[in-house]
Amino acid sequence: MASYTFEDFTPGRRFEFEKRTMTADAIIAFAREFDPQPMHLDEAAGRASILGGLAASGWHTSAVMMRMLYEAYINGSTSEGSPGVDLMEWKRPVLAGDTLGGHCAVLEARVSRSRPEIGIVRLRAEVTNQRDEVVAVCEYINMMRLAATGAGHAHD
Amino acid sequence: MRMTELYALNETVDIGSLTFTAEDIVHFARDFDPQPFHLDAELARDTLFGGLCASGWHTSAGWMKCFLAFWAGECRRLAEKGITPPNLGPSPGFTRLGWLRPVFAGDTITYSVSLLGSRALASYPDRVMNTILCAGRNQNDEPVIRFESTVLEFI
Numbered sequence: 115m116a117s118y119t120f121e122d123f124t125p126g127r128r129f130e131f132e133k134r135t136m137t138a139d140a141i142i143a144f145a146r147e148f149d150p151q152p153m154h155l156d157e158a159a160g161r162a163s164i165l166g167g168l169a170a171s172g173w174h175t176s177a178v179m180m181r182m183l184y185e186a187y188i189n190g191s192t193s194e195g196s197p198g199v200d201l202m203e204w205k206r207p208v209l210a211g212d213t214l215g216g217h218c219a220v221l222e223a224r225v226s227r228s229r230p231e232i233g234i235v236r237l238r239a240e241v242t243n244q245r246d247e248v249v250a251v252c253e254y255i256n257m258m259r260l261a262a263t264g265a266g267h268a269h270d
Numbered sequence: 271m272r273m274t275e276l277y278a279l280n281e282t283v284d285i286g287s288l289t290f291t292a293e294d295i296v297h298f299a300r301d302f303d304p305q306p307f308h309l310d311a312e313l314a315r316d317t318l319f320g321g322l323c324a325s326g327w328h329t330s331a332g333w334m335k336c337f338l339a340f341w342a343g344e345c346r347r348l349a350e351k352g353i354t355p356p357n358l359g360p361s362p363g364f365t366r367l368g369w370l371r372p373v374f375a376g377d378t379i380t381y382s383v384s385l386l387g388s389r390a391l392a393s394y395p396d397r398v399m400n401t402i403l404c405a406g407r408n409q410n411d412e413p414v415i416r417f418e419s420t421v422l423e424f425i
Contacts (some may be wrong), residue, residue, distance in 0.1 A: 146310040148331040150338060153360075165303070165360060172361060173331040177318060180327050193305060196319045196326060196369060199417075203363040232318070 118191040120233030120258040123223045131182040131216045131241070136170055138210035142172040157210070165207040172204040175214075175250050179241050183218060192259035194232060199254040206249045214249065216241040221253065225260070233258045273356045273400050273423055276348070282384045282405075286336035290324045294374035298328040299360045311375070323372035329379065329415050330367065333404050336381040359397070359422035363403075367417035371408070379406040379414060386418065398423045 138157070145154035149171035152159035160168040170178075208214065218239035226232045235258055241250040277283070292311070299308035303325035306313035311322040345355040373379060387399040399420055408413040 148335045163360075171331075171334070172363070173327070173334055177298075177325075177327045177331065180325065181302045181304075188305060195305070196309065198326075198369050199364075199367040200369070201363065203364045204361065205363075 117248075118187050118227070118258070119151050119261040120192065120223065120235065121261055123220045123233070123235040123237075123256075123258060125220050125222055128217050128219045129183075129186040131214070131218070133213050133215045134178060134182060135213045136174075136178070136208055136210060137262040138168055141168060141170045141174065141210055144177070145171050148173055156157075160209075165209075167207070167209040169210075170208040172202075175204060175208050175241065176202060176252070178214060179239055179250060179252060182214070182216070182241070183239060186218060188256075194259055196255050198256065199252060200236075201251070201253050203251045204249070205251060206243070206247055208243065208249050212249075213244040214241055215243075216248075221265075226257075231260055233260055271348075271353055271356060272388070272425060273358075273385055276353075276356065277385045280384055280386065281424050282382050282403075283340075283342035284380055284382050285333075287378050287380045288332045288336060289378045290328070290332075290373050290375060292322055295322060295324045295328065295375055298331075299325050303327060319372045321372070324374075324377075326367075326369040326415075327332070329369065329373050329406065330417070331383045332379060333406060333415070334382045334415075337383060337404075340383075350374040359424055361419055362399075364417045364419040367415070369410055369415055371414045373408065373414050374380045377414075380408075381406045388423075396424055396425060 153163035153169050154171045157168040163232050168232045192255045221236040222237055223235045235256045240248050243249050277394050307317045307319045314322045348355045382405050384403045388398050388400045388405050391397050402419050404417050404419050407413050
C-alpha cells in the first residue's frame with residue numbers, strides 16, 4: 115500500500131483503477147436503498163427503458179468509482195476528504211455484468227492559502243467498461259495533507 | 271403536463287429528511303469509501319472533519335432517495351387531480367456539487383429541489399432537458415450539500 119502525500123500529486127500523474135464487475139445483486143441492493151426506479155431493480159423493466167437492461171443507478175456508479183479511487187491512491191494516503199465535484203457525467207448505461215475499470219489523473223495541485231499544511235488537488239476520473247467505452251467522467255477536488263508541516267514543498 | 275407547467279422556476283420545495291446514523295455511515299463507507307473519518311469516530315477526531323461523518327457520496331445518494339419518495343407522492347397528488355404527471359427519465363449527470371459541511375453521525379438532513387430551467391433537445395423533439403438545483407441542510411439549518419443536476423423529460 116502506497117502512502118501518498120500532497121507532494122506526489124503532480125499534474126498529469128495517473129493512477130489506474132482495479133477492475134470491478136457490477137453484479138445484478140449489487141445493482142439491485144444499491145437501488146433498493148437509494149434509487150428504487152424500475153430500470154435499476156428489474157431486468158425486464160431495464161430492457162424496456164432507454165438504458166437497455168438492468169442498469170446501475172448513476173449514484174451507484176459514482177460510489178463504485180469512489181471505491182476505485184480509494185484503492186488506486188487514497189488508501190494509506192494523507193487524504194482529508196473533498197469539498198466537492200465540478201462535474202459528474204454518466205455517459206453510458208452500466209449494465210449488470212459489466213466490468214468497470216479506468217483511471218484518474220491529476221489536473222492541478224496547489225497548497226491552500228488559509229491552511230498551509232493542506233494541499234488542494236484537482237483530478238479527473240474516467241470510468242470505462244469492458245469494451246473500453248467511457249461510462250462516467252468526474253472532475254473533483256481532493257484535499258491532501260503535506261508530507262510534513264514546513265516541509266517546503268509548496269507549489270504557490 | 272410538463273415540469274415547467276407545474277413548478278415555478280427557482281421555487282424551493284422540501285422533498286424529505288434523512289437521519290444519518292453511525293451504523294448507516296459506516297455501512298456505506300465499508301462498501302464504497304472506507305476512509306478513516308467515515309469508519310471510526312476515534313480516528314476521525316484527528317482529521318479536518320473532527321468526527322465520524324458520512325461519505326459525500328452517501329449524502330448525495332440520500333438526496334435521490336428522498337426525491338423518489340417525494341416524486342411518488344407528487345405523481346399520486348397530480349393523478350388525483352386528473353393531471354398526467356411529467357414523465358421523467360434518467361439523468362446524464364450533475365455539475366458544481368459542493369459538500370459544504372460534514373454530515374456527522376446523528377445529523378438529520380432535509381433535502382430540497384428547485385427547477386432552474388428547461389431546454390429543448392434539437393435531435394430529440396420528444397424530450398426536454400431540465401436543470402434542477404438539489405440541496406440539503408442539517409438540523410441547525412446549515413447547508414451541507416448542493417448540486418445542479420440535469421433530468422430528462424419525455425413530452
